Amino acid sequence: MQLLSSPFSRRYTPPTCTLEVTGLTSALSKWAGRPLLKNLQFQLSLEDLRQEGGQPIQLRGDRSQLDALTETVETYVQDFLNQPSTGLNPRLNPQTEAALPEAEPSTAGTASGKQTIEKAMFLQPQSLLSHTFVPGSLIAETSAAPISLSVTQLFDLATALEEYSAEAVSLPVSHSPASRLAGIPLWARAAAVVVAAAGLSIAALELFSPSSTQLASQKSPNPRQSSLQSSPGKLLVPSPPASTNPTSPPGFGSPTPLPLTSPPAIPAPAPLANDAPASPGAQPQNPSAPTAPKQQVAIQPRTAAQSNSAVKPPPLPPESDVATIAAAENSPTASASAPATEQLADTIPQVAEARSYFAQRWQPPAGLKQTLEYTLVLNANGTLQRAVPLGQAASTYLDRTPIPLANQPFVSAPEGKGSAFIRLVLRPNGKVETFLQPGN
Amino acid sequence: MDNLVNMSPRPPTSAMVDREAPLLRFPAQPDLAQLDSMKAQLDLVLLALEAFLEIGSEAILQAATELNLAHLLGDRVALWRLRQSNPLRKGTGGRKKLDVEEARSLVLISCYLAKQHQEKIRRAVGLLEQLTANHRQPHQTPLLGDYLDKFTNLYQERMSAETTPAALSSLALKLLIDLLFYSSPGGSRRLWVALLERMPASPVESPP
Numbered sequence: 001m002q003l004l005s006s007p008f009s010r011r012y013t014p015p016t017c018t019l020e021v022t023g024l025t026s027a028l029s030k031w032a033g034r035p036l037l038k039n040l041q042f043q044l045s046l047e048d049l050r051q052e053g054g055q056p057i058q059l060r061g062d063r064s065q066l067d068a069l070t071e072t073v074e075t076y077v078q079d080f081l082n083q084p085s086t087g088l089n090p091r092l093n094p095q096t097e098a099a100l101p102e103a104e105p106s107t108a109g110t111a112s113g114k115q116t117i118e119k120a121m122f123l124q125p126q127s128l129l130s131h132t133f134v135p136g137s138l139i140a141e142t143s144a145a146p147i148s149l150s151v152t153q154l155f156d157l158a159t160a161l162e163e164y165s166a167e168a169v170s171l172p173v174s175h176s177p178a179s180r181l182a183g184i185p186l187w188a189r190a191a192a193v194v195v196a197a198a199g200l201s202i203a204a205l206e207l208f209s210p211s212s213t214q215l216a217s218q219k220s221p222n223p224r225q226s227s228l229q230s231s232p233g234k235l236l237v238p239s240p241p242a243s244t245n246p247t248s249p250p251g252f253g254s255p256t257p258l259p260l261t262s263p264p265a266i267p268a269p270a271p272l273a274n275d276a277p278a279s280p281g282a283q284p285q286n287p288s289a290p291t292a293p294k295q296q297v298a299i300q301p302r303t304a305a306q307s308n309s310a311v312k313p314p315p316l317p318p319e320s321d322v323a324t325i326a327a328a329e330n331s332p333t334a335s336a337s338a339p340a341t342e343q344l345a346d347t348i349p350q351v352a353e354a355r356s357y358f359a360q361r362w363q364p365p366a367g368l369k370q371t372l373e374y375t376l377v378l379n380a381n382g383t384l385q386r387a388v389p390l391g392q393a394a395s396t397y398l399d400r401t402p403i404p405l406a407n408q409p410f411v412s413a414p415e416g417k418g419s420a421f422i423r424l425v426l427r428p429n430g431k432v433e434t435f436l437q438p439g440n
Numbered sequence: 441m442d443n444l445v446n447m448s449p450r451p452p453t454s455a456m457v458d459r460e461a462p463l464l465r466f467p468a469q470p471d472l473a474q475l476d477s478m479k480a481q482l483d484l485v486l487l488a489l490e491a492f493l494e495i496g497s498e499a500i501l502q503a504a505t506e507l508n509l510a511h512l513l514g515d516r517v518a519l520w521r522l523r524q525s526n527p528l529r530k531g532t533g534g535r536k537k538l539d540v541e542e543a544r545s546l547v548l549i550s551c552y553l554a555k556q557h558q559e560k561i562r563r564a565v566g567l568l569e570q571l572t573a574n575h576r577q578p579h580q581t582p583l584l585g586d587y588l589d590k591f592t593n594l595y596q597e598r599m600s601a602e603t604t605p606a607a608l609s610s611l612a613l614k615l616l617i618d619l620l621f622y623s624s625p626g627g628s629r630r631l632w633v634a635l636l637e638r639m640p641a642s643p644v645e646s647p648p
Contacts, residue, residue: 081618081630082637084481128617129569150569152562155620162626 008035012163014156018045021066021164035168042066044138046157049148057147059138068121069138070161076123076131077158123149124390132375132388146375146388146421146437348436350378353411354422355434361402368428372397375437378420382413387424401426476527478635479538482546483526485622485631487598488615489553491591492564503552509545522546530600547631554623561620568613578613588612 005024012019023040040063045056061069121136131154133147149157354376375388387403389395403424404410414420421437490496497516504513513519523529525538554561564583571578578584591612592605622631 077621078630078633078637081621081634083614084477084638128614129572151617152566152569152620155562155565155624158621159624162624166625 005038008037008168010164010167012160014159016047016150016153016156017160019043019157019160019164020045021168023063037063037168040066044069044157044160046147046149047153049150049153057140059135059140061138065121065138066164068136070165072121072123073154073158073161077154080125080154123154126388126395132390148388348414348420350382350411350414350420351422351434351436354424355432357411358402358424358426358432358434362426362430362432363402364426364428364430365397365400368397370428372401372426374398374401374403374424374426376403376422376424378411378414378422379407380413382409382411383407384410475538477638478543479525480528481635481638482538482543482550483523483529484611484615485550485618486523486546487594488591488612488619489550491594491612492561492587492616492619493553493557494586494590495553499553500549503549504545507545507548507552509548512542512545513549526599528599528601530598543635544632547628547635551622551627551631554619554627555625558620558623561616561623565617565620568616578609587616591615 005026007022008025009022010020012021020043021037021040022042023037026036026038028036042061042065044059044061046059048054048057120134121138122134124132124134126132126148129151131149131151133149135147370391370393372394373390374394375390377385377388379385384404384406386406387398389398423435423437425433425435427433486500490500493499497519500519501510501513501516504510504519513522522538522542524531564587567581567583568578571581571584579588588609592608595603595608595611618631618634621627624630
C-alpha cells in the first residue's frame with residue numbers, strides 16, 4: 001500500500017531570523033493530529049551582527065540536524081534560565097564578561113567517538129547579552145562560523161524552533177542507520193519486528209495458498225514485507241498521539257504521582273522542543289534508556305556547583321570538538337608541533353604569522369592550568385577586529401594574553417575582502433596553536 | 441510536608457545532557473534549601489514584573505482570575521501570604537509553606553503577564569543590547585532607568601538582605617532577560633524547570 005504524501009512548507013519568522021521547513025506530509029498525519037513530516041529540509045536565516053546591513057547568515061540542514069539544533073538551542077536557553085538570578089554579577093560588556101558559568105566541554109563526544117559532526121554544534125555564552133553559536137555540521141551558505149547571537153536573536157531562534165516543534169512532527173528517515181534506531185523506543189522496535197514477521201507469515205501463507213499462483217508470478221513475492229522494511233519509520237507513526245501524555249514534561253502535564261500535573265489554564269502550552277514533536281522516537285519512557293540524540297548537545301554551561309567542583313578543561317580542544325573543522329581544512333588535529341613552525345594546513349599565511357606572533361609572546365600566567373581558546377577576527381588590513389574568548393577561563397585570562405588590542409598591527413593583510421577567522425589555542429605549557437576557522 | 445513542592449537540586453555529578461532526569465526522579469523528601477530557592481525566585485520574578493510593568497497586586501489578582509486561579513489567589517492577603525514565604529523577605533510572620541498548586545499558580549501568572557507584555561519586554565532587552573554595545577549605562581534611558589529604580593526600591597523595601605545598587609541592577613537586568621524567555625508559549629515550562637534546577641538562592645551579593 002503506497003501512502004500518499006503532500007508537500008509541506010512553513011516559514012517561521014520572528015523579527016531577527018527566519019526558519020523555513022519543507023518536506024512531505026505523511027498520509028498518516030491524520031492519526032497524529034498534526035503534520036508528520038518526512039524528507040525534511042530546513043533553512044535558517046540569521047541576521048549577521050558582525051556586518052550591519054550585510055547579508056544574513058544562511059544555514060541549511062536535514063531532519064536530524066534540525067532536531068539537533070532544536071535540542072541544542074532549547075537546552076542552552078533552559079540552562080541560561082537555570083542560572084540563579086541572585087548572586088550574579090552580570091557585567092554586560094562582552095569580552096570582559098565572566099558572569100556566566102563556563103561552558104562544559106563535549107566530554108560525551110570524545111567518549112563515544114561517533115557523530116562528531118553533529119556534536120560540533122553548540123552554543124556558548126559570552127555575556128548575558130551575547131552568545132556564540134557554532135553551527136557544527138549545518139551547511140552555511142555564507143560566512144558563518146562562529147555566529148554571534150544577541151540575546152534577542154537567541155530568543156527569536158528559540159521561538160522559531162519552538163513554533164516548528166509545536167506544529168509538526170518529523171518522521172525518522174527511512175534509510176536510518178543503526179545509530180538512529182538508538183533513539184527509537186524498544187517497544188517500537190519490537191513492534192516493528194512483530195509486524196514485519198506477521199507480514200512474512202501472511203506472505204508465506206499467500207504463497208502456499210491455492211490463490212497464490214498469481215502472486216507467485218509477481219516480481220516481488222512479498223510486497224508487504226518490502227514496504228515495511230523500506231520504511232521502518234512509518235511503523236512509528238501511531239506513537240505520537242499515544243505518547244503525548246507520557247512524554248510531556250513532568251512539571252506540566254505529566255501523569256506522575258507528584259501533583260505537578262498539567263496546568264489547567266496555561267495558555268497554549270507548547271510541548272517541550274525535544275519532546276515528542278521533534279523526535280517521536282527519541283522519548284523512551286525508561287529514564288535509563290540510551291538517549292543518543294541528547295549526546296548531540298555538545299556544550300552547555302555548568303551550574304555553580306559543577307563549576308566549583310572541578311576545574312574542567314576548556315571548551316573545544318582541537319583534538320576533539322573541532323575535529324570537523326580541522327578535518328575540513330586538513331589541519332593537524334592533535335598538533336604538538338613546534339609553535340612557530342609552518343604547518344602544511346596554513347591555508348592563509350596569516351595563520352602562521354599569528355602562530356609566530358603568539359609563540360614569541362605567550363607567557364603562561366602562574367597558576368594557569370587550563371588551555372585558553374579564542375576566535376580572532378581579522379580586519380581586511382590584518383589588524384585585529386576582535387577576539388572572542390571561548391569559555392570562562394579564556395574570558396578571565398584575556399587581559400593576560402598577548403592578544404593585541406583592536407585595530408592594532410597584528411598580521412599581514414589577508415587576500416580577498418571580508419574578515420578572516422583564526423582559532424587561537426594557548427596552552428599552559430607555553431605552546432601555541434592556530435588554525436584557520438571556516439567562514440573565510 | 442505533604443503536598444509541598446517536591447524537588448531536589450541537581451546532583452553535582454550529573455551530566456547536563458541529562459536535563460530531564462531531575463524531573464523524572466522525585467525524591468521522597470523535598471530539599472528545604474531548594475524550596476527556599478523556589479519561593480525566593482518566584483517572588484523575585486513577580487517583583488521584576490511589578491517594577492517593569494508598574495503594576496501592583498491588583499493586576500496579579502486579575503491575572504489569577506483570568507487564569508481561573510482565583511480559588512488559590514482570591515485576595516491581596518492570600519497573595520501577600522504566598523509571597524511572604526520568600527525567605528529573603530523582611531519579617532518573620534509570613535507564611536512558611538508554599539504548596540505545589542500555589543507555586544504553579546505563581547508560575548502561570550508570571551508567564552501570563554510576561555506574555556501579555558512581551559513587546560515591551562523585548563523592546564527593553566533590545567535597548568539594553570544597544571546601550572551595552574555603545575558602552576552606555578542602562579540608567580540613561582527612561583524605560584530601563586525607571587525599571588531599575590523601581591526594582592531597587594521595591595527590593596530594598598521588602599527584602600532583608602543588604603546589598604549594593606550595582607548588584608541589584610545586575611539582578612534586575614538578568615530577571616528582565618529571563619522574562620523575555622518566559623513570555624514565549626513555552627515560558628511556563630521554562631520557568632518551572634528553572635525553579636527546579638536552580639541552585640539555592642542567596643541574598644544578592646555585592647560585586648567583588
